[in-house]
Amino acid sequence: GQNIDQPTEMTATEGAIVQINCTYQTSGFNGLFWYQQHAGEAPTFLSYNVLDGLEEKGRFSSFLSRSKGYSYLLLKELQMKDSASYLCAVMDSNYQLIWGAGTKLIIKP
Amino acid sequence: GAVVSQHPSRVICKSGTSVKIECRSLDFQATTMFWYRQFPKQSLMLMATSNEGSKATYEQGVEKDKFLINHASLTLSTLTVTSAHPEDSSFYICSARAPGTDFSPLHFGNGTRLTVT
Numbered sequence: 628g629q630n631i632d633q634p635t636e637m638t639a640t641e642g643a644i645v646q647i648n649c650t651y652q653t654s655g656f657n658g659l660f661w662y663q664q665h666a667g668e669a670p671t672f673l674s675y676n677v678l679d680g681l682e683e684k685g686r687f688s689s690f691l692s693r694s695k696g697y698s699y700l701l702l703k704e705l706q707m708k709d710s711a712s713y714l715c716a717v718m719d720s721n722y723q724l725i726w727g728a729g730t731k732l733i734i735k736p
Numbered sequence: 737g738a739v740v741s742q743h744p745s746r747v748i749c750k751s752g753t754s755v756k757i758e759c760r761s762l763d764f765q766a767t768t769m770f771w772y773r774q775f776p777k778q779s780l781m782l783m784a785t786s787n788e789g790s791k792a793t794y795e796q797g798v799e800k801d802k803f804l805i806n807h808a809s810l811t812l813s814t815l816t817v818t819s820a821h822p823e824d825s826s827f828y829i830c831s832a833r834a835p836g837t838d839f840s841p842l843h844f845g846n847g848t849r850l851t852v853t
Contacts, residue, residue: 658839669742669829669844670780677839714779722838728779 629653631727633715638733639705647700647713647730655720661689661700662714664729670714673700702732710734738834739763742845749820749852757815757848759830765810766832770842771803774827783828786813820852 630652639645651659658677662670676682676691676698688701700713712729719725739762749755759769769786784805785793792805804816817824829847834840 660841667827667847667849669831669847672841672843675839675841718839724782724842726779726781 629717629719629725631715631717631725633713633727633730635728636731636733638735639702641705641707641734641736643705644701644703645705645732647702647715647732649698649700649715649727651696651698651715651717651725651727653717653719653725656693657718657720657722659689659691659698660716660718660724661687661698662716664712664714666711673713705734707734707736738832738843740766740830740832740843740845742830742848744848745846746849747851749850751821751852752819754816754818755820755850757817757828757830757850759813759815759832759845761811761832764832764835766813767810769807769813769830769832771805771813771815772829772831774829774847780829783815788813817850820850822852825850825852 633649660675661673663673664670674689676689681690686703691698712731714729715727716724741760741762743758767788771783772780773783774780782795783798786805786807788807794800807813827847827849831842831844
């Protein structure tokens with residue numbers, strides 16, 4: 628079966644760095660997406676990785692290793708507004724998105 | 737660009753009534769839209785794929801007669817929850833893929849929180 632694993636919850640301190648991991652097992656791979664979802668709101672797109680390596684976009688970076696079925700989202704200089712759930716999603720060989728359950732990130736002052 | 741608008745954002749209805757949710761792509765044409773449901777503290781669950789001008793494709797376990805989908809134009813898809821029951825109370829979110837390729841990211845509407853009393 629297809630499976631996306633990410634931690635349920637993480638806590639970090641304002642100004643610090645946090646890494647949210649995602650491992651996946653899917654039938655085929657056409658890229659991995661990270662989305663941010665604030666409570667009660669719809670997800671918003673953060674990043675897309677299809678090749679191995681690190682993609683940097685401001686305070687957020689996303690890494691992919693296809694051979695390991697592994698990705699992480701790195702958030703630097705954490706701000707209180709970064710408190711949200713972070714969803715990892717993989718596009719399989721049928722171009723269907725398989726969603727992880729999300730990681731709730733709590734930022735403390 | 738690639739803005740998706742969803743309406744209403746919140747609706748409360750009585751058990752047995754029907755509720756229609758609209759999803760519009762404001763600045764692009766979307767031949768395909770996706771309808772998701774999300775229960776508290778759970779991940780997004782794809783309910784169905786809405787195809788302009790043809791029948792929607794429903795995921796396993798989703799009743800097509802209960803969740804009616806109409807995609808009559810390239811910018812509008814509607815989801816009607818028929819004969820709603822309290823267990824249908826959930827957060828419903830539509831999305832469409834930004835113009836480009838199959839790898840383009842999904843853009844989501846703001847969601848509709850449905851409460852059935």
